[in-house]
Amino acid sequence: MTTATTPDPTPSTTPGTPDAGGPTDAEVVRSTVDIAATPERVFDALTDPRELAEWWGSDDTHRARDWTVDARPGGAWGADTVDADGNPGRLEGEFRVVERPRVLETTWHPSWDDAPSVVRYELEPCDVDGRAGTRLTVTHVGPTRGAVTCLRGVRGLARHWPLVTAHPLRPRPSWSRAARPVRAR
Amino acid sequence: MTGRAAPAKLRNESLTQLPMPRAAAAADPFTAIADPTRRAILAMLLDGDAPVTEIAAGFAMSRPAVSRHLRVLRDARLVRERRGGEDGRQRVYQLTPAPLREVAEWTRAYERYWTRNLAGLKRHLERTGEAP
DSSP states (O other): OOOOOSOOOSOEEEEOOOOSSOGGGTTEEEEEEEESSOHHHHHHHHHOHHHHHHHSBOSSSEEEEEEEEOOSTTOEEEEEEEETTOOEEEEEEEEEEEETTTEEEEEEEETTSSSOEEEEEEEEEEEETTEEEEEEEEEEEOTTTTHHHHHHTSTTGGGGHHHHHHSOOOOOOGGGSOSSOOOOO | OOOOOOOOOOOOGGGGSOOOOSSOOTTSHHHHHTSHHHHHHHHHHHTOOEEHHHHHHTSSSOHHHHHHHHHHHHHTTSEEEEEESTTSOEEEEEEOOTTHHHHHHHHHHHHHHHHHHHHHHHHHHHHHOSOO
């Protein structure tokens, strides 16, 4: 990973795109942001329950409160959530890696997902606006490790895809409804 | 807001080890298709309906093992069983892939989620500065 030399004011988030060889590259969301704060400061904001209550979430996604965090390998964390429609939920997980200030990795068990996934935060020191800053990269690995893309690569699924996209979704938090319909290749 | 799509490769082996679902998740499509044998069964059924005997013949495992996989797929409503064959007494499986939409939506939802979440973290840290 290269050190940033110019500040990136907005997070950039890239979806995983399927790799011809392996199934593990799809359903991986990677989001990066440059922050004018040290990795120690960023790491603490990711693990301190009082701070998490101040910044986590948004009106577009959900708000989270009553955070509890045990920031150790195997330690549990969680919060109660409320989405834009007022629906309550629960977000929780267990840490797998806690290496302050460079790496934080956790399982991800939200009440609105069918299956758990994994989130990894990587913090790299860099210059941001001439100050000691951090490039924070979040990698969120989906529950099926590319299973859908494997299937879509199989000839014949394309004719089923209109049926797939017409299938009604179960009620989900308002922020998780896609902005665009899913199209088959 | 999303950046230009680029391959997102996994550099850490630990990320490929996914946690087990806490609750019994036999009915969810994620768990159903996370298994390579079940994906192979679905791929087989893409070419058309198939009786259980034909499905089982495609795998080097016991019939009960194949039946277990078919049950998981049935519970997830990714396949359905019907009667068929010349005598109408064979158990024939048919692909019903509509639940895959839930899985396909996952990536799009979390792209937006993390973009907003990290923007909020940046605003918080740059507003308050070094001292909490």
